[in-house]
Amino acid sequence: MNEIAIRTSGLGKRYRQQWALRGCDIEVPAGRVVGLVGPNGAGKSTLMNLVVGLLAPTEGELEVLGRPVRTSTVLHRVAYIDQEHTLYRNFRVREMVKAGRKLNQRWDDQVALDRLAELNIPLDSRISALSGGQRAQVALAVALAKQPDLLILDEPVASLDPLARRELMSVLMEAKADSGCTVVLSSHVVSELERLCDHLIVLDRGRVKLADDIDDLLEQHHLLTGPAAAADDVAGQVVHRDDRGDRVSLLVRGPRPEPGSPWDVQHVDLETLVMHYLTAAAPVRPQEVAA
């Protein structure tokens, strides 16, 4: 299947004078588990809110599951869990399930009820009386009962303790394996997502720094250490450079140096890769200078 779950072209969102997201070009193949990473204020929530139709773009194009978001019925194929876990706190769990049934065309009661039973969450409990981990699990059960083709989770584990995090992630991955839907998860922390995701988007100050399948990213990047005098001859894009006297360390996107070159070549792990992209100087684009 070659369907594209999310495609954006020149996508931008501005709040008054400030661009929260700009020049965003991404293409996420269907079926991926996508990690959306970046520091505070990078634009992660803004991008997610655009994808689920809660915000309208200021500029650019956005297609979700092959359709423009706001002009089609695509949104009933999308489920979204925000940082507050999108629940009515005065409702009982049973009432959340009932509301889901009423509001969603593709709703499957059994999906929600089976998951809640597996997690021992009583249907009579008030949402406000549940622990943070249980609330997150109810939100996930409700989202999965929508039978979405695209599931978006904005920092789903940020407020959870380590055990609740692990449990939520394991339920999520099990559900993903069952349904094959595309999942997008945001976090500040790469290590939190690394084991789960096969596609990565790195945002910083409203710009996409990196967007690709993780295997390809790790294949294409190398850490080189060698003589500073040879740095200008390295093939590929130097993402990050660290000078230490007459020696230099480079993170390079491109071909591996030939055997016999003066470079010591090492693989790069995902956390180091992202850190180097986030600390690399932001490129200045002509429209930013003019704006």
Ligand SMILES: Nc1ncnc2c1ncn2[C@@H]1O[C@H](COP(=O)(O)OP(=O)(O)OP(=O)(O)O)[C@@H](O)[C@H]1O
């Ligand atoms: N409703 C709003 N009005 C004005 N500015 C906003 C609004 N929402 C977000 N912003 C600004 O847009 C930028 C991107 O914010 P966004 O919430 O998308 O980032 P984020 O990566 O999700 O951050 P965090 O990790 O802190 O949640 C920030 O500078 C933020 O202050």
